[in-house]
Amino acid sequence: MGVLVGKDTRVVVQGITGRDGSFHAARMKEYGTQVVAGVTPGKGGQEVSGIPVYNTVKEAVERHDANTSIIFVPARFAPDAIYEAADAGIKLIVTITEGIPVLDMMKVVKYLDERGVRLIGPNCPGIITPGECKVGIMPGHIFKKGKVGVVSRSGTLTYEVVYHLGVHGFGQSTAAGIGGDPIIGTKFIDMLELFRDDPETEAVVLIGEIGGTDEEDAAEYIKNTSYPKPVVAFIAGRTAPPGKRMGHAGAIISGGKGTAEEKIKAFENAGVKVARIPQEIPLILKEVL
């Protein structure tokens, strides 16, 4: 079970003949994901790790019934790749690509919203339902099947947290990296909603960072809806200086807004326990579960 991806997920890899696309297509397939097709315009007819390559997403959908896309296309071509997936009838698009201009993303998100297409990312590690399906670039072996839903704006920090969860015997229902950009398709609140309705998820670990107000919005949502499952949060960037972009395009404290303190306070006000260091997360989970 889990959310968004699972046994019925049929993946098309856009940008499959590129360095990252071909490498991760093979890793996903090894993990057991149904990677049914790849797309690189002009390279139709080739194969990558036994996966057939097409010129268009439409063809991949028609021939293989793909319902999910993962995008490794370079930033300047990625918006078009996302539009193409949506127009081909794909309902879940996971965009790994980093560096897409914000103004492009605002148009993309609107296009997808109007068509009922869900976007994860951009600038994200993807999403995994352990033991069933991995649509992303995360090291699959550290994830274990279990009952904790994980949602995060970061990649490697998620691995760090998942590793500690594993040490204490906590597996994951689904773990989603939602991306480090200012404009992203799926936000904390959207994932919290999905986890709420997932019978397999018993608790949620939320990994936020400085910049924007998504964490505050999530805290408000948890409070206002009397969220029925325990949530444990961690916020990266308590020591980040204001005005500097900390790697992620979205990780910047601007005009005194988006600080870790504000986010931690918002969560504590909503009754969410906040870990100070990653290895505290499983210890808090033990208390609340």
Add this chain to the structure above:
Amino acid sequence: MNLYEYQAKEIFKKYGIPVPEEELARNPEEAERIAQRIGKVVVKAQVLVGGRGKAGGIKLAETPEDARKKAEEILGMEIKGIPVRKVLVSEACTIKSEAYMGVVVDRKEKKPCVMVSPEGGVDIEEVARKSPEKIFKLHPDPVYGLLPHQARELCFKLYEDPKLAQEASSILLKLYKVFVETDASLAEINPLALTDKGLIALDAKIVVDDNALFRHPDIEEKREIEPGEEKEIKAKEHGLSYIKLTGNIGCVVNGAGLAMATMDMIKHFGGEPANFLDIGGSSSPEKVRAAMEILLSDENVKVVWFNIFGGITRCDDVAQGMVQALREMDVKVPVVVRLTGTNEDKGRKILEDSNLPVYPVASMEEGAKKAIELGGK
């Protein structure tokens, strides 16, 4: 990328937004010459930090000699630690009122947000906190952009005089055009002053989305490297993301979130990070070497800590880069290494076989503690 006031105003001018008569000066003599042409002027420090007025970085000059004197004062000063290297010599205007106009990216709405306020000339965040009712905003459709009637709707809230409101809405439409066509994440006129010559943008701010710079080579060209920024620029050239901090523990991390968490953890256990450094997804040995060079050129750094959780990043690549860097460079500080994830066994073996004096640690917590122990406080 933040543009200087004078750069932003050059763009404004191109788009037909009225700006005062002005010119950039890099020394007092230039300032004097410009003032001779313009008359009574304001000499304004060009720095990329706020609060320059309060810091004494904006001064009125009645005569050209005075302009030279004021320029001399301002050019010698530091504002929030940043030395002033250029001043804008700008026509002094008689101001009747000051308003605010801005366009920003609204992350929550996932749309642009256009804001105006009759309370100009002060920090807009301050206005938002103290009197939010004095800010008027709307979210244009990102596809169709700001429509003329939307601009009018906002500007009729700024000015009672319909002629002024029309004039303002024409400026607002141009500002929106600047926002879109420069791929800005913020474009702002503060204040928009009502003078005897009509509405004029007295100050300007544009922040360009770094991700979009590839389609704005003309803007990228405007970049002027500030003192202290050299390392950040060098890092960027190597595909690294680096920000200098004031502590003594240099950290090399893969991934932005983990890099922030690494800094936080150092501080949590009582140490001080010397930097933020994300070596990114794919880490070639060259990148690791470049990272070491940048860190070690900071003389505050007393210990280097590698905190690597391999995903796309392969631990053996990082280990190879480390060995190469340590062999070729004269590294006098201890190096703490935490390698976990993809190819960690290979990575550890490379380090062991190298016989280099590094301190391997098994976890992030242990790494932080070891780095603090070796680097002192």
